[in-house]
Each structure stands twice: as C-alpha cells, then as structure tokens.
Amino acid sequence: MRFSPLTKYRLLKKRLKPSLKEMGLTFYVLRKNASAVLGAFIVASFIFLALFGPYIAPYDPYETDIIHRFEPPSPSHPLGTDKLGRDVLSRLLHGARYSAKAGIVVLAISVPVGVILGGIAGLFGGWIDEIIMRITDIFLAFPGLILAMAFSAALGPSLENAMLALTLVWWPLYTRLVRGQALSVRESAYVEAARSRGASKLYIVFKHILPNCLTPILVTFTLDMGAVILSCASLSFLGFGAQPPLPEWGRMVSDGRIYLFQAWWVSMFPGLAIALVVLGFNLLGDGIRDALDPKLRRITEVG
C-alpha cells in the first residue's frame, strides 16, 4: 500500500507521540527548575563564546603592547592587560574554544569507548567481563588527575597530549556505569521476554540496554563536561597542558600567578571563567537528572 506524504507524516507523528510527550514533560520540568535554567544559560553562553568569541574580541590575543602592560581594568581594556600588555578579555574570549574543544574531544572518544566496553562486559559476562573490569579497576585505582599528569608527562606537554591523557583516564568511569546498567537490565523481565522470543543479542543491546543507559549517561556526560574542562585547566595550570602563548584559561591563571599581588586581574578573571562554566554544567547536569527521573529528585548522588 502506498501512503501520501501527509499520511506518512501523520503516522510518524503518531508513532513518536509517546516519546515526544516524554520529551516535552522533561523540558517542562527542566524549565521550571530555576537553577537548571541558569545552568543552561551559562552553558549556552559558553558555547556561543567558543564559536564566536574570536569575532567579538576587541583585540588580537597575541598582540603584545609592552607600554601598556599590567593595566588594571578600564573602559579600553575591560579586564585589564597582562605582563606583555595583551588584552585579558580578548584572550579570554579566544580561550573559550580550547576548553570547549578539550571537553568535547575527551568525551567524544572516552564515552563511546567506555560505553562499548561496558556493554560488552555486562552483556557477555564470564571471562570477557572479568578482563575488562579488572583493567577498568586498575585505571580507577589511580587518582584521575595524577594519572593524567603521568600520561601527559610521558607524552610530552601540549594541549593535544593533555586531552589524550584525559581520554585515557576517563573511559573507565563509563565502562563501569554502563556495565552496571547492562547487568540490571539483562536480568529484567522484558529482556527475558525478548530473548525467549528469539531476539538477537544486537537487538537486545540497541532496543533495551542502550536506551536504559541513556539517562545516566546523559547526566554523567553533562556533569563530566565541567569536570573535563576543570581537569584540562588543572593540567595546563601545572604546565602539562597548553603551552604559551596559547590563551587557554588554566594556562592564563598559571601565567598570571607570579604577578598575583601586582596585577590580580591577569589570573583571577580566567579562573572565574572556568568556575562559571563548570558551575553551569553542574547546574544543568543536576537539572537534567531531576527532570529525567523525578522519582529520584536529588536523592541519589552523582559523583
């Protein structure tokens, strides 16, 4: 039978209706939550700056102007100038994209890797599970930042290597998360039903296990975006990440550190920017968690 485009659209709408309603409900709860809205606003501004920051920056972030070094905040330099007379605001605006890049790249690699490994471990069980989880445990035995520091020291200091180091440290968290979810879903009645119906493993993974992991992954993802940005800035602050003259925020704090008492604005504003962005992701992440799971309503902690 052939349907006209309009009928097709109506059928599709009908089929999607339950999930659309669910999404609408989620957004409704999210919108009602003032702190989540604030978080979303901060995150949106951050994304905007990461995309367009360089175009609205008043000065070239690398242009030195020794005569005007360490100028306090003024109308011509709203956030002052640094030791080489570079405009702090312009550097800040250019720097947003490095933090955004770090967050996106690290999670874009570590989340799929972690999800796949965790899914395999949870689904197959047995010795595969044992091997994957023991490796995961070893990675989790280290304090994350210190392990990332060791990786970046071995790789050599640069922003790319810091991102690679963080990726190497980050995936085990997702492996453990997804494995736990997969294990509990695997035992559920509906997976049992699907299995007895003769559904393939792949079908069960995509139809039952992954959708059930989406909520915790989404929440962890949002919170982790802040955490990765924070860790990357910390590595850069220590000198393992971005190298000068790159206007990466953590690096800017570290560069201005020596002149803290002489020119506080050089290190204080980039640090404040990091704090705000991380706060935004935390607020949004908490909000999404509450909205997606109203039953829980902040009862469970996400670490």
Added chain:
Amino acid sequence: MGNYILRRLLLLIPTLLGILLLIFVIAYVIPADPARAWAGPKARPEQVELLRQRYHLNDPLYLQVYYYLKNLLHGDLGISATTKRPVLDDLKHFFPATVELTIVAFTLSILMGVPLGILSAVKRNSLVDHISRVLALLGVSTPLFWLGLLVQFIFYFKLGWLPAGGRCEVDLQRITGFVILDSLLTHNMPALVDALKRLVLPSFTLAFYSMGYLVRITRGSMLEALQSEYVVTARAKGLPQRVVIYRHALKNALIPPLTVMGIRLGWLLAGTVLLETIFAWPGMGRYAAGSIVQVDLPAVVGYTLISALVMVFSNFFVDILYSLIDPRIRLGEKAR
C-alpha cells in the same frame, strides 16, 4: 572477620600488579625515547646513554619489564631530573608534608561536610539547606588552583592575616618529618604556631573542594534513609524525632559517604598537587609537578605509583571499616 580481611588482601594482588604494569607502560612504552624522557630535557647525550644502559632500554620489552620490577623491588624508581637524586629518597623526604596536608584537609572536610549534609537533609528546603547546597555546588565547581590563589590574595595580601605559603620557617629538628608532631615532640611552640598558621589556607581550600562532594552524598543518603520504611516505623512507634534521626536514619545514611571517602582521599591527593604548587608547600605533589620547564618524568611516575598505592590501601581500610559497621557486607559479597 579474619577470613574477610584475607580475601580482600588476596584481591589486592592483581590490582597491585596491574598498577605496576600500567606504570611501566607510562614510563617505558609511551615516551618516544624513554631514556631521554627519563633524563629530562636538559640532559647531555652521555647521561642519556648511561640511563639507557642502566635501565636496559635496548633490551626486548619483556626483559625491560623484568628489570623494571626487579629495580622496583630494590626501591629504585630512577633519578629525578630536577633534584638529581634517587626518586624514592626524594619521595620519602616529601611524603610527610603531603600526608600532613591531606589528613588535615580530609578531617576538616568531614567535620564540615558530613554535619552540613545531615542538617541539609533533616531541614530540607530550609535556608540552611539552600546555603549548604550552594556551598557544595561552589565546592565542586571552583577550580582548586584558582581558589587557592584567591584566598592567598585575600588573606595574605589584602588582610595580612596569614602567611602566603611555605610549611614552617622556624628552625625545627626533623624527627618524623611531620611538622606538627615534631614540634610537639620537641616542645617547640613557635614552630607549632607557625606551622598551624601556614596550614590554614591550603588545608581549608582543599577541604572546601572535598566538602562539596561530601555534603551532596551525605544529604542524598540521609534523605533516602529518612524516607525508608524503618524510619517510618520508628516514627509510627512514636519515637522522638531526635532518636529517629540520629539513632535510626543516621547510622545507615553514613555508609555511602564512608565508602566514597577512600576515593575522596585520592582526589585530595590530586588536589595537593595543585595547592602545593600554589602555597610553596614542600610536598610530593609540588615535587612531581616539578618546575614548569623541566617535566620530571621519573618524579611524576614515582609519585603516581605512590599515590596509587596510598589510594589502594586507603580503599582497603575503608572496606574493612565498612564491614565492621555493616555486618551484611562481611557476610555476603559486597555488591560492586
């Protein structure tokens, strides 16, 4: 109980082996030229060649693993590129300072975080709850290194109340390496006062960061406990509010914060790297981070190993403690 401890100890062995192997990969496999990385960027070619022979870097990988484990068992973690001394000696020297800072911060964060979390849950949606939640959120969101600089700026530079950094400037005989202990042992009051003053800023900064998580976890588990059936039962029996909260709910609610404390300790250790750098605190973290130009791989690797060991054993002790509090865990296998 003894059986349980033995089983946990046996479980440590594969983890420890895994940690050693991962450290090997970081130190020997990842660097493009391990000898050069070990010697530091300023080393002369002869020195690099010497290192290459000393650590058998021209041999096949499995032999390198063998020599690495052998060296490790002899306490040889390589030579620091910054201090030119054996890394293990350096770490031993810097270890007490880091432990002191971590323990003080850890205690402070528990003293602040746990009561705040409980209060926040008991008086849910009150002003106290809102304030402690904002504090917790700020604690987990604020970059530690920035907060350190901020308090340094305010309390040292603007107000002049506390010293900017360092550990103890008064002459003090080194017995244990722990300044507080040493000054008490030698009855050196000026040293003790100086040490405590210098401890305030770094330890509170570190504690504030850790407190955030503790408030969130304690609040969450306390809320859950308060809604549980045994609390409803206790209330229905007509027990006073105080008894219900502190005798019934609290005991169960403290288990989740306790389990994360071992992990938190690892986070605190990571935090000390940042704070030691800022507050010129002569600990392992500052040593490992090294001077910014001279990335000191042996120091970083040695420090990473030590911190992993600290974390593994603190988790082990938490597990034991945990099983003492909750008999269910001792009897059945702990759910992962």
